[in-house]
Amino acid sequence: MKKRETIYRIFGRTLGRTNNKFSIKYYRELLLPFKVYKLSKKEKYILDIGSGYGETTLYLAHKYSNYKIIACEKYINGNFNLIKKIKQNSINNILIHNGNVHEILDKNEKYYFFDKVFIFFPDPWPKNKHNKRRLINFSFFTKIYEYVSHNGKIYIVTDSDLYKRSILNSIYETKHLFKWLNYSKLNLSVKDYFDLETKFYKKAIISKRKPTLFVLQKL
Numbered sequence: 001m002k003k004r005e006t007i008y009r010i011f012g013r014t015l016g017r018t019n020n021k022f023s024i025k026y027y028r029e030l031l032l033p034f035k036v037y038k039l040s041k042k043e044k045y046i047l048d049i050g051s052g053y054g055e056t057t058l059y060l061a062h063k064y065s066n067y068k069i070i071a072c073e074k075y076i077n078g079n080f081n082l083i084k085k086i087k088q089n090s091i092n093n094i095l096i097h098n099g100n101v102h103e104i105l106d107k108n109e110k111y112y113f114f115d116k117v118f119i120f121f122p123d124p125w126p127k128n129k130h131n132k133r134r135l136i137n138f139s140f141f142t143k144i145y146e147y148v149s150h151n152g153k154i155y156i157v158t159d160s161d162l163y164k165r166s167i168l169n170s171i172y173e174t175k176h177l178f179k180w181l182n183y184s185k186l187n188l189s190v191k192d193y194f195d196l197e198t199k200f201y202k203k204a205i206i207s208k209r210k211p212t213l214f215v216l217q218k219l
């Protein structure tokens, strides 16, 4: 039988370069109060996939205070930062899944738990040989469809031209499942919808790469 680490492996960095004094036991204890157990049909959830340093999660927790925000991220430094901010600001509507979003989906029955799904700057994996590592594709859309509420929305932002093209292709392939709401050139900017700048947003702007926002609505 394949191990959890193999099935739900996420490529990319788990720990920052400078963090060499680190106790996994301490980290696990810190995460405990935020752990995601079985999702409840009585709750309203928003899913934040690849939350990085937690900027999107904190923003969403404030903006949608009647929702539980689930941050999915395996980057330990990012989760440390998020937990620090949650404590400093006494926020009580954030849960953290230290790992792959697919694990949450697979461990819960297919039910429309999520009114909104956020995917800000998914890893673009630009090399051809790494394309399969990308999160967003036809199979992801067909899977997440089962967990998004009717008229629920998916917000995706990327600054990678290659990824934009591949996302557009997947949007086309799943046009019977999701409607692309902001297809006009006039409202493809993150700032048209959200007053938010994540680390990767700032990086993109400094490097003169234009982040594009895709807003999809479940049909």
Ligand SMILES: C[S@@+](CC[C@H](N)C(=O)[O-])C[C@H]1O[C@@H](n2cnc3c(N)ncnc32)[C@H](O)[C@@H]1O
Pocket (backbone or CB within 6 Å): 010, 012, 013, 049, 050, 051, 052, 053, 056, 072, 073, 074, 075, 099, 100, 101, 102, 119, 120, 121, 122, 123, 135, 198, 199, 200, 201
């Ligand atoms: C480029 S970073 C973007 C971070 C943040 N959203 C931002 O805008 O600054 C992408 C993050 O997605 C996480 N990630 C990639 N695949 C994932 C998956 N299947 N489930 C959860 N997180 C994932 C990675 O660990 C990485 O930290």
